[in-house]
Amino acid sequence: MATFMEAEISLSMFLFTRPDYDPVTKYLSAWSSILIEEARTKAIEIIDLVGVKANRKEFEGRLKKKEPSLVILNGHGNDDCVTGQDEEPLVDVGENSKILAGCVTYAVSCNSATRLGREVGVHPNTAYVGYEKKFSFMHTHGFFKRPEDDPAARPFMEFSNQVVRGLIKGHTAQESIHRAKEVGELHLRKLESSLSDPNVQMAAAFLWRDISHLVVHGEGDKKAI
Amino acid sequence: MSTQNVDKKMSDEEVRKLVVARLSVLSPDMYIAVGSDGSFSRDELIQRVEANDEIGKEIADIQLEWLRSWKQRLA
Numbered sequence: 001m002a003t004f005m006e007a008e009i010s011l012s013m014f015l016f017t018r019p020d021y022d023p024v025t026k027y028l029s030a031w032s033s034i035l036i037e038e039a040r041t042k043a044i045e046i047i048d049l050v051g052v053k054a055n056r057k058e059f060e061g062r063l064k065k066k067e068p069s070l071v072i073l074n075g076h077g078n079d080d081c082v083t084g085q086d087e088e089p090l091v092d093v094g095e096n097s098k099i100l101a102g103c104v105t106y107a108v109s110c111n112s113a114t115r116l117g118r119e120v121g122v123h124p125n126t127a128y129v130g131y132e133k134k135f136s137f138m139h140t141h142g143f144f145k146r147p148e149d150d151p152a153a154r155p156f157m158e159f160s161n162q163v164v165r166g167l168i169k170g171h172t173a174q175e176s177i178h179r180a181k182e183v184g185e186l187h188l189r190k191l192e193s194s195l196s197d198p199n200v201q202m203a204a205a206f207l208w209r210d211i212s213h214l215v216v217h218g219e220g221d222k223k224a225i
Numbered sequence: 226m227s228t229q230n231v232d233k234k235m236s237d238e239e240v241r242k243l244v245v246a247r248l249s250v251l252s253p254d255m256y257i258a259v260g261s262d263g264s265f266s267r268d269e270l271i272q273r274v275e276a277n278d279e280i281g282k283e284i285a286d287i288q289l290e291w292l293r294s295w296k297q298r299l300a
Contacts (some may be wrong), residue, residue, distance in 0.1 A: 022263070022264075023256070023258065023263075023264040024258045024260075024261075024263065024264055027258065076260070077261060078260035078261065083286075109261075110260035110261045111260070113276070133260075134259055134260030134261070134262070134283065136257060136258055136259050136260055136287070137257075137258050137259075138255060138257050139255075139256050139257075139258060139264070140254055140255060140258065141254040141255075141256055141266075142254065151293055152255060198247070198250035198251055199252055199255050201247065201249055202247065202248070202251055202257070204253075204291070205287055205288055205291035206257065206287060208290075208291055208294055209287050209290060209291070212290075212294075
């Protein structure tokens with residue numbers, strides 16, 4: 001029985017893209033490194049396209065060959081695409097978005113849930129989770145080498161990472177978004193309790209914006225595990 | 226002043242002044258990553274808002290959305 005369960009669990013595979021060439025991508029990459037550790041403790045196989053490996057050739061090749069159930073895209077983006085290292089487009093509207101068919105995708109990227117997410121979401125058995133506006137966060141100068149320890153960025157990290165934590169737990173894409181928004185609201189309430197601090201006031205505004213514009217397209221009841 | 230009144234009565238210039246005032250009290254070591262546009266210091270953001278460029282408009286938009294949300298959140 002144990003062997004059967006282990007075999008069943010080992011079927012899960014997640015793919016992360018983690019460009020790390022500027023402050024924003026360094027932060028997102030560090031946030032995902034925490035998720036990678038957590039996923040590995042659940043015996044989930046990880047494809048980690050970090051730094052220069054976050055390029056289109058590697059991305060398409062690994063995706064086609066390994067068929068991961070969850071794709072986490074960290075990087076700059078816009079309505080039409082999400083990019084990898086040095087802003088190389090990895091997924092583009094009208095070009096290769098079909099490559100995400102059959103997966104749950106979570107894009108920690110700006111605006112991609114507008115056009116790209118909608119295009120991906122039309123495929124059967126597919127969910128695309130992302131943001132309809134710019135994904136923004138606060139951070140503190142001096143934490144570039146250890147972004148995961150930056151207290152100013154922590155509420156944003158916990159909110160964003162909760163999407164993947166929900167999927168790791170076997171929740172649907174929609175449930176994972178719902179829980180992430182609850183976690184975000186929890187951090188928002190904590191921030192609101194110290195509104196005399198102007199840094200906190202500003203952080204609350206940006207966190208609220210991110211929470212408000214996190215959406216799923218396609219099949220919200222799709223699971224990654 | 227209610228947030229509805231903020232929407233109805235504040236001019237663009239008044240909104241910019243409000244946002245600059247909010248930004249100016251941030252700690253100098255605090256940065257804001259504005260999506261794909263990069264990461265900006267307090268002083269850089271103040272310049273952007275005063276110049277009313279795309280980043281400045283985005284920041285002002287976020288601040289106004291936040292103020293509007295208070296009406297719903299307190300209801």
